Amino acid sequence: MKRRSRHSLVDRARRLERAVTEYLELPADAVLDLSRLTLLGNGRLIVENHRGISTYRDDLVRLHLTTGELAIKGTGLLLKEIRPDAIALEGTIHSLEFLK
Missing domain, CATH: 2.60.40.2000 (Immunoglobulin-like)
Structure with a gap:
């Protein structure tokens, strides 16, 4: 159960990073590693x-x-x-x- 919730949290964080990167029009390869x-x-x-x-x-x-x-x-x-x-x-x- 912990593994699933951690995985879900990581997925949410990545989605948020992508959304902020797109909104600010930053280069994805540099910002998102x-x-x-x-x-x-x-x-x-x-x-x-x-x-x-x-x-x-x-x-x-x-x-x-x-x-x-x-x-x-x-x-x-x-x-x-x-x-x-x-x-x-x-x-x-x-x-x-x-x-x-």
Whole structure:
């Protein structure tokens, strides 16, 4: 029961944050701690504001985000740059999937 009410409270707080952000016309990625994805063709992906790597293979990379996980599927995937605030991935990207 406590878990459900805590989850409900977190959901309400996120909805309030989003409403205030929209009302004040602030950039959501900065205010709400969201990740920013930049896809250049299908060969390079930059993910800013990530929370770490959970899986790294040449056909699958899974990243922790504040809203869940991002699964990147492809061939020849290679992490070209890893920084605390951003990751650059190269290879042939076939799909991006957001997981909760």
